Amino acid sequence: MTRPMLTFNDLAQGLNKFRDRYQAIDVFADDVSELVQANPTPGLSFDPENPSLGMFRSPDGQAYTFRLFPERGVLRFSKLKKEAPPQSGSAVAGALAGAAARTILAAKNKKGEGAAVGLLLGLLVGAALESDAPASRPQRIFTMRFDPTSRKWLAYDGGLVVWAANELFVPST
Amino acid sequence: MEGHIGDVQRLALVLDRTISRTLTARSRELQLHRKTLTQPEDLRFILEQEAERRLHGDFVQLFRWLSGTIAPLTASAIRELGNTKKLLEDGQGVAKQHGVADSDLDDVVSFTIALLPRYPELREMATGTKGRPTALKRAVLTIPLPQETTS
Secondary structure, three states: OOOOOEOHHHHHHHHOOOOOOOOEEEEEHHHEHHHHHOOOOOOEEEEOOEEEEEEEEOOOOOEEEEEEEOOOOEEEEEEOOOOOOOOOHHHHHHHHHHHHHHHHHHHHHHHOOOOOOOOOEEEEEEEEOOOOOOOOOOEEEEEEEEEOOOOEEEEOOOOOHHHHHHHHOOOOO | OHHHHHHHHHHHHHHHHHHHHHHHHHHHHHHHHHOOOOOHHHHHHHHHHHHOOOOOOOHHHHHHHHHOOEEOOOHHHHHHOOOHHHHHHHHHHHHHHOOOOOOOOOHHHHHHHHHOOOOOHHHHHHHHOOOOOOHHHHHHHHOOOOOOOOO
């Protein structure tokens, strides 16, 4: 049986759960089907100069950017602020392969054989608690799990909430 | 005379223990200041320090909710939420205003309700919590939000 996975469209849905309250959603890279399968995907392109960065345009025309954190096993997905020229989707597989493979492996290693396997977790990342605080200060987050049956993101406060927040959260720099 | 010396010795012992406990508590507080909180007892300790009294309620659930909404969850982050004494007082007032049952009203409920206007996500957390409804969950879901925040 194929394990449920996230798509870039699911990440867009999660990011918009609280409208503009959060700037990004962090997920484990090995949960994202387009990365794992490394097939050309309509709307998906990459930064030729930095294979850890990419772009996604959802069917509704909204543009998003994503960044891989190979050492953390995390993919950060956020709305694109500045429009970039579209790249060829067919080049995605080759260009992303190295960075994506490293990130996916790191994610799998983090999860190990524990309870996180099979859970699709996501973390919304927002602003610092104090608007004028430096980036290293505590930030608003929101832990979620994706329900593959309803294909909706739900609040997550289960037993792995502390682990998920620690492992998925990449502090803003 | 010997009785007086005994009294002084006992008093010195009590004073010594009190100072020792105060220093231990202070040391723990300093350690927790920047460290990510890893257990509900740490959260309870910090809030009790701020409130200057013993607090009651479901700290396990509150710890999970705050761990899922603030990163890193440190003593500093807790303090940035506001003055704990005032939050407890305000939350209690709002809870009574909206008819939260007296049997459900404790310090954690008051504190959480006071955070709701700035952290409506806590209500979302309460909605998503599995298992039997707790006093905290019931109370949080009793308080209406000014407007829908989710899509």
